[in-house]
Amino acid sequence: MHLDAIPRLSLGFLPTPLEAMDRLGGELGIELRVKRDDFTGFGGGGNKVRKLEYLMADAVSRGVKVVITTGGHQSNHARMTAAAARKFGMKPILVLRGNSPAVMQGNLLLDHLLGAEIDFLDPDAYFGEVGPRMQKHADEALARGETPYIIPLGGASALGAMGYVSAVRELSEQYAAAGQAAPDLIVTPVGSGGTLAGLLIGCAMFWPDTKVAGIAVSGSAVPFSERIAVMANAGAELIGFDRRFAPSDLRIETGYVGEAYAVPSPDGNEAIVRVARSEGVFLDPVYTGKAMAGLIDCVKRGSIAQGSRVVFIHCGGSPALFPHAELLTRDRVN
Numbered sequence: 001m002h003l004d005a006i007p008r009l010s011l012g013f014l015p016t017p018l019e020a021m022d023r024l025g026g027e028l029g030i031e032l033r034v035k036r037d038d039f040t041g042f043g044g045g046g047n048k049v050r051k052l053e054y055l056m057a058d059a060v061s062r063g064v065k066v067v068i069t070t071g072g073h074q075s076n077h078a079r080m081t082a083a084a085a086r087k088f089g090m091k092p093i094l095v096l097r098g099n100s101p102a103v104m105q106g107n108l109l110l111d112h113l114l115g116a117e118i119d120f121l122d123p124d125a126y127f128g129e130v131g132p133r134m135q136k137h138a139d140e141a142l143a144r145g146e147t148p149y150i151i152p153l154g155g156a157s158a159l160g161a162m163g164y165v166s167a168v169r170e171l172s173e174q175y176a177a178a179g180q181a182a183p184d185l186i187v188t189p190v191g192s193g194g195t196l197a198g199l200l201i202g203c204a205m206f207w208p209d210t211k212v213a214g215i216a217v218s219g220s221a222v223p224f225s226e227r228i229a230v231m232a233n234a235g236a237e238l239i240g241f242d243r244r245f246a247p248s249d250l251r252i253e254t255g256y257v258g259e260a261y262a263v264p265s266p267d268g269n270e271a272i273v274r275v276a277r278s279e280g281v282f283l284d285p286v287y288t289g290k291a292m293a294g295l296i297d298c299v300k301r302g303s304i305a306q307g308s309r310v311v312f313i314h315c316g317g318s319p320a321l322f323p324h325a326e327l328l329t330r331d332r333v334n
């Protein structure tokens with residue numbers, strides 16, 4: 001089956017802008033562009049909108065009434081999924097890692113405004129309980145006669161990855177329209193890995209000379225490269241693309257997580273401030289700040305060569321800045 005034959009519902013404000021980061025790129029000695037997927041728009045925007053165009057098409061075709069997904073406390077994926085569920089008249093249920101907070105800030109505030117049912121799981125119990133808990137919500141929906149649809153963490157599936165296969169096609173069209181050769185490298189944050197899986201397939205299809213580097217923002221029980229190669233292979237198979245990926249084909253930098261997933265890191269925070277003050281662009285403390293810190297360090301260490309032509313995927317996430325207002329304003333002078 002061809003990419004265009006996979007059912008897709010339009011959600012995003014696409015194509016998203018491709019912007020030069022000349023000041024930061026000049027300081028680093030590379031040609032740096034940013035793909036503004038924080039401006040996919042729908043439901044506050046972010047990378048998951050592209051995945052949801054495919055996942056929601058599948059859900060709608062199955063007559064789904066209840067959409068269930070999971071993520072961290074400040075999950076951008078959960079917020080966008082809740083918005084997409086509402087758009088198609090479905091009820092969103094979010095199983096989130098974290099206890100019920102005193103104040104609903106950032107993405108939690110938006111989840112609340114969307115009327116999502118939120119099931120908070122204690123962080124220590126989360127990994128053991130999340131699967132059965134989502135299944136329990138699905139079973140309860142079925143018992144009410146409502147078709148449920150479980151979207152995995154981060155929308156990370158072969159179908160969801162199609163969003164970033166399409167994104168590479170979109171990028172290649174933007175470069176072609178500007179009369180520019182393909183970039184050397186695409187850099188993206190890696191959480192659940194669906195974005196990276198899609199970028200790998202997309203580059204193999206549309207930009208065969210362009211490499212992809214993922215910057216991990218969390219740990220992973222199964223090594224990232226193994227898990228993501230499986231997803232990329234399933235995605236390639238879905239569209240009849242005759243290419244398979246081995247874990248050794250993947251470049252994933254794992255040194256930039258900091259203390260833990262979703263705990264802001266000093267280098268990530270520095271990157272947030274640097275990009276805001278050099279480019280007027282807001283990153284976030286969970287994903288894109290850490291990923292940009294990784295990109296900057298790779299350039300410093302020479303594993304991204306001077307003069308490289310690099311596209312950074314801005315996957316969104318700025319709502320998660322607000323719960324960290326205190327931390328991020330410690331340098332204030334008045």
Ligand SMILES: Cc1ncc(COP(=O)(O)O)c(C=O)c1O
Binds near residue numbers: 194288
């Ligand atoms: C802002 C942002 N960046 C990056 C990612 C990671 O994307 P993926 O889960 O596809 O690896 C996410 C996932 O939730 C995200 O919200």
